[in-house]
Amino acid sequence: MKSLALFAALFVLVSAAQGQRVDLIANSDARKTMSLDGQWQTIVDPYESGYYDYRYQPSPNGYFKNAKPKTESDLVEYDFDSSSTLKVPGDWNTQSDQLFFYEGSVWYKKSFDYQRRPNARVFVYFGAANYIADVYLNGEKLGQHEGGFTPFNFEITNLLRDSGNFLIVKVDNKRRRDAVPTLMTDWWNYGGLTRDVKLIETPATLISDYFIQLQKGSRDRVVGWVKLNGAQFSQRIIVRIPEAGVAKAFATDASGTALVDLTADLKLWSPENAKLYDVTIEAETDQVRDQIGFRSIETRGTEILLNGRPIFLRGVSIHEEAPFRGGRAYSREDAQTLLGWAKELGANFVRLAHYPHNEHMVREADRMGIMVWSEIPVYWTILWDNPATLENARNQLSEVIARDKNRAAVVIWSMANETPLGEARLSFLRNLVGFARSLDSTRLISAAMERHYVGATTQVIDDPLGEFLDVLGCNEYVGWYDGLPDKADRLEWRTKYEKPLIMSEFGGDALFGKHGDVLARWTEEYQENLYRHQLAMLKRIPFLRGTTPWILMDFRSPRRPLPKIQDYWNRKGLISNRGQKKKAFYVLQRYYSDLQK
């Protein structure tokens, strides 16, 4: 129980001064919310002249003031209300040809009226904004958020007016060396308010956060905590799971946290039976509802155990690219399409790469019975010895864990992808592993590592990071960047760790509809042949417990300019961005159906 208290404390609870962020249950249908999605007025500001004066000093009269000329002599050199608009949620790159390659700042403005209930508190919630968001309400700064793929909110209770409110957000997606991710990525740097924006109204003392999961290794003991935010800390909290006949009360401590500990006869969540329970958490001043599945996930030697039974993770990697229309995916429909294709493949697992995807993806995976590898964008060569970069990565990790910790589908937290060996890197990643374990002891920790050759035909996974992980992840491109497909026939794999391996990436590019000889690059036949050799090699790896080939669907990348073939798309998808299945799709589908026999 003491460790539970520690967990709770680690998710920091502060009484929220104006603009301050609090843990906030954003997606409970018990909350009164108002969506701010739709068309927002925007100003594209490459020189940030809406923020800085000509001396490059932050200006007190920036665009966040939404100024209007009061007389015909007044000088105001911008006007949101006669400016063009962009749709929110949505990236700006696919909404305007002029902004396709744009990296810089765009100002967003939304006007709204809002009648707050007496004594209620109101927060403005963002599902995500890529990359840095400076947020203002009615000309006042609420705060800033860094990181393009996790939610944040600000309290606006005392700044809110009944009518004539204007919310202004400066979103800047410029890449920086010290950022997370850093300068180089193999995905499009879609900028903007890429996910839902809404107002959330709560009681004065609200249920700000909760963690309700099966204790690690248990089948019937549910442990966790519930946290209050506000003045009335001392309350009785009731956790109800009606279908399981559970209604148990707990008392909060001096910090407004109640430790939850109960036993129940539960149907466990699994891909075969994605059982979700209606869970209600009642405080004296507030109530939230959620749908939660209960399952345990562990390792034992090289085995991965779901609910105590060994399992093979039949997976595929996915980028948050919108099917058919392209651009940053954000909707429930996008999630249903992408996860639907994964199901068609015979998958029971997906690797959401290389950053936290929108909440629809993990909630849909919960409903569809698809396990999830969730990753933060510590990608390639991050500035390892920069404390601010580490703090940024830790912040993104705590935000995604805060959002998804009650999702049964999420079974693995991944700390990084293809990061170069080195002392600074190892201590950086060990710090993240330790932090993730301190926030959530119920899930497995992994990372996508690299391998090296010993001799010409032996692949070895002995990255020192492996020692601190529960599951080894490894990316390999035998047959694409490394030789031709049949090279896989001659390779054997070794590791010094007695741990399960997920081959987190393998594959090759093919343009849908391009046909030719099996050794003709970019053809469907080449990709199909590569998969055949790959899968035969993978079957020979004794400690392999999962595969997430690269990748379910073609996705945009600024690193892929080859005309008429790539045209800024990475073509390693098993499905084209228009939903057309390539020949290799069926090779993997057959392998996954064989595994289920």
Ligand code: GCU
């Ligand atoms: C890398 C990387 C991916 C990239 C892929 C590729 O391994 O992790 O982000 O897209 O290879 O080259 O296609």
